[in-house]
Structures are given as structure tokens and as C-alpha cells.
Amino acid sequence: MEVSSSFRETFVHLVNDIFPELTTGEPLFNVLATSAILLVSVVIYVIARLLIRPQIARIVYKSNNVWDNALQEYGFFRRLMHLFPALFIYITTPILIDEGAVLRGFLIKSAQLYMLYSGLLALYAMLSTVEYVYNSSSLAKRAPITGFIQVTKLAFAIVTILLSISLIVDRSPLLIVSGLTAIAAVLLLIFRDTILGFVAGIQIAANRMFNTGDWISMQKYEVDGEIKEIGLTNVKVQNWDKTISTLPTYSLTTEAVKNWRGMQESGGRRIKRAIYLDIHSIKLCDNDMLERFSKIRYINDYIEKKKNELQAYHRDSSIDESDLLNSRRLTNVGTFRAYLEAYLRKHPHINQELTLMVRQLPPNELGLPLEIYCFSARQDWVDYEKVQADIFDHVIAMLDPFDLRAYQRDSHLSSLHLAREVEKTSG
Numbered sequence: 001m002e003v004s005s006s007f008r009e010t011f012v013h014l015v016n017d018i019f020p021e022l023t024t025g026e027p028l029f030n031v032l033a034t035s036a037i038l039l040v041s042v043v044i045y046v047i048a049r050l051l052i053r054p055q056i057a058r059i060v061y062k063s064n065n066v067w068d069n070a071l072q073e074y075g076f077f078r079r080l081m082h083l084f085p086a087l088f089i090y091i092t093t094p095i096l097i098d099e100g101a102v103l104r105g106f107l108i109k110s111a112q113l114y115m116l117y118s119g120l121l122a123l124y125a126m127l128s129t130v131e132y133v134y135n136s137s138s139l140a141k142r143a144p145i146t147g148f149i150q151v152t153k154l155a156f157a158i159v160t161i162l163l164s165i166s167l168i169v170d171r172s173p174l175l176i177v178s179g180l181t182a183i184a185a186v187l188l189l190i191f192r193d194t195i196l197g198f199v200a201g202i203q204i205a206a207n208r209m210f211n212t213g214d215w216i217s218m219q220k221y222e223v224d225g226e227i228k229e230i231g232l233t234n235v236k237v238q239n240w241d242k243t244i245s246t247l248p249t250y251s252l253t254t255e256a257v258k259n260w261r262g263m264q265e266s267g268g269r270r271i272k273r274a275i276y277l278d279i280h281s282i283k284l285c286d287n288d289m290l291e292r293f294s295k296i297r298y299i300n301d302y303i304e305k306k307k308n309e310l311q312a313y314h315r316d317s318s319i320d321e322s323d324l325l326n327s328r329r330l331t332n333v334g335t336f337r338a339y340l341e342a343y344l345r346k347h348p349h350i351n352q353e354l355t356l357m358v359r360q361l362p363p364n365e366l367g368l369p370l371e372i373y374c375f376s377a378r379q380d381w382v383d384y385e386k387v388q389a390d391i392f393d394h395v396i397a398m399l400d401p402f403d404l405r406a407y408q409r410d411s412h413l414s415s416l417h418l419a420r421e422v423e424k425t426s427g
Contacts (some may be wrong), residue, residue, distance in 0.1 A: 030103045033096040037107065040092075041085035047083040070132045070314055076125035082118035086111050107379055109167050116167075120160045124153055135212070147201030147249065150232035154194065197233040197249035203272070204230065210252055215260035223246055229278075257364060268351035268375030269384050276367040278405040285330040290404065291337055298342040306330055333360075336402040337370065340395060344374055349387045351375040367407035 056077045060068045071077065090111035098262075131149045166173040204210050210227060216237065217224045225239035235252060237245045263269055285293070288387040294303040310328050313319075340358045344350050354375040361369035372395070376387045399406055 009144045030097050030101045034103050034107060037089055037092050037096065041088045045081060045085040045089055048084045049078075053077055053081055066136065067129060067133050070129040071125065074125040074128045075197045076129065079118060079122040079125055083115055086114040086118060090115065112167055113164055116160055116163060121155060123156055127153055142212075144205065144230045146212075146230050147197065147232045148205070151198050151201070154232070191252075193233045193248060197231070200250040200253045201230070201232065203253050204249075205316075206342070208258060210257075211261075211330075216252075217258040217260070218247070218255060219250075220255055221245060221251070223247065263379065266354065266375070268377060269379045269386050271372060271374050271376055271391070272387070273392065274361060274369040274371035275392065276369055276407040277399075278367050279363065281403060281405040282331060282333045282368065282405065285332055285335060289332065290330065292401070293339075296339060298346065299335065299339045301337070302338050302342065304331075308390055332402045332404055333368070333370070336398070336404060339398070339402070340370075340372065344372070344391070347391070349377050349378045366409075400413070 002231070024232055057072055057399075060072045060077075063069075089107055093107040093111065097107070111126050129163065131146060134145055162173050163179065171191050210230065212227050212230060214225060214227050215225065223237050223239065223245045225237045225245070227235060228244075229236040230252075231249065233249055235247045235249050237247065239245060268370055290303060290307065295299050295324055337358045337360070341356070350356065351374075356374040359371050359373065361371055363369070372391065376384050378384055378387055396406060
């Protein structure tokens, strides 16, 4: 109290030295006091910005902590400097200006609003720092917090706006909140996407449905790429063609989304592709064919095992092997299927711990589909496509040694036409 009185008396003496007959109750005194307060507050801000802030930055960059560097980068200390002039205005205004003056109330409320919004911006910088530090940690792979940070910022912004209104109209914030219930429906429409995004963010985080870095596909939005950011209202996805797609956050929980995270965590990427065989090329194996197949290293043991199995069957059933109607014989397509499975079992880039099979699908007008179902150990797109292409290069090249043909509509028709011409010529 004594400090305030002496400060006021000193200022009054300084004013009276310039304006001897000026009293504290006159408007000119209040204008001079206001000008002095604002001028000194500007000087305080300049000093804080030019002297104090560089010292803080020097201390921050010398440390090895991540969080204080992030605070500096997001402007926390810079925004905090605004509190010094605001506090000076708030403290000195009641001292220098009389209570009944209009400028007194204006300056005090302005200082309060200044401190309120400076604190809000500093709090925003702190929340951004928390988000940055969290995203830099391993916990970010489990659950993103960008949506929650944005909700927190929005909540603080709403509270700040309510407090600002209460300061301006000089009413309790509770009265203002109670008055907002009348326009709740309008607010729901305005913040519809925000509310839906917040609820979706809780579901995504609680169930670990998606995270930044996940590869997702959404046919409805033609999205196929990696999630870069999960925000309160929007999700940013960078497609493989390097375009950026922006989706509503709630669409991740309401639309059909394929998340490839399971594939990435499983250690394999699925290869599921069929080659159509010309049914006319499928036949029973004779001794010459079996002799030729037995020289293929992947299936020589398979051929010997099948030969012994068939011989035992014919002997036990008293069937002559030359009896084509009753004897059992291998087929070239079945032997080829066994060869492909053995080939995949030895392939260095196929994950042997996951499902691996070569199967026949139902025949159709295009022939007999022979499908390879396995998982590439290489998950990167380029390497995966190379592995898949190498496998089917080999599959197509090995059709001829097994006396098989791939179905191809034009070549198939031309071969039939050629066969008919040969029959006519020989006839």
C-alpha cells in the first residue's frame, strides 16, 4: 500500500512539474496517466523481448531436453513475454487513475483480456509441445492424441471466449452459460463435425483402430495410402501417387476401411493370383513323362513316392498297370501343382510360417484356374511386386516342360483352327 501511494505521489509530482495547476480529477491527468502506463508497458515488452527472451533461448538450446526445445519452437516463451506488460497495466492502472474514471475500467478490462489471450496462446504452445513430444515417442504407434489435443484447445478457447464476454458485460460466466442453452441446437449444428470427430477419436484411440503411419484403403473416397495425421475433424492421407486426401475423422468409424496394419505386422504380404490352364492340355502321365519329371530336383522325391504308392495300390487291388480304365495314374496338372508348391517351399522370399498352397479353382469358360496363395516376406510395394512377378515368370515358363498350356483366347482359337486344317489336309 505504501509503495502504491509513493508511486502515485511521484507520478503526480512529475505531472505537476509540467502542468502546475493540473489536478488528479481532471480528464487530462487521466489521459497523461494512461499514456504513461501504455508507454512503460511497451518499454517493458521490448526489454523482455530483446533481453530476457534471448537469454531463455540460449539456456534452452544448451540443454539436451526435447521438450524445452519444442516449447521454444512453438513460441511458448515468446507468448509468455506478453504477460509482463499486461500485468504492469493491470497493477498500475488502479494506482494512477481514480476509481470513477472511464479510462480506469477500460484499461483494467483490456489488461485482463490481454492476459487471458496471452495465456491462451501460451497454453496452445504447451499443448503443441506435448503433442510433439508424444508423437516422437514409441507410445504414438499405439494411439494418436492429435484429436484430443485439438479438443483440449477448443475447450480452452470456448472457456476463454466465455470469460471474455463475462469481463466485457460484467456478468458471471455461469449466467452466460445458462443463456447459451437457448441456442444449443444452433451450436450442435455448428459443431456437428467437431462432436462427431471427437467421438470417433475416442473410438479410434480406445480400440486402436487406426494410427499415423497405417496404410488404409477406402474405395468410396478413392483413398489408398498412408495416414499422415488424425485430427479432430479431418484425417490426412497421402496416397501412393503422392496426392493428399482429406477425410472427415468420423468416416474412419462409419465407412468401410481396409487397414493394412495386420499385413505389416504379420511379416508377410499376400500373393493371391491364378493362371488359367487350357483344359485341352491336361492329360495323364505316361512313363516317358514320369521319367522326365523325375529329373526335376524339386519333385524327384515326389515322383518316386507316387510311383511306389501307385504300384502298391495296383498290387493290392490286382489291377494291371496297362489297364487304362481301372488303373490309377498321375496327371501333368497334379504333378505341376506339386512342383509349384515345392518350388514355393524353397523360395527365399516367401514367408514359410504363413499359409502356403497351390489350389485349383472351379473351371470356367477360360479354363482351369490354378491359384498360388502364399505370403511374400518382402512387404515393400516395389520388392513385393518383384517377388510376385518372378514367381509367375517361372510358373509360365515351366508350363511347357509339363506339357501344359496357358489359356489365351486368340491363341487358343488359332490353335484349334490349325488343328482342323491339319485334319482336313490329312483326310
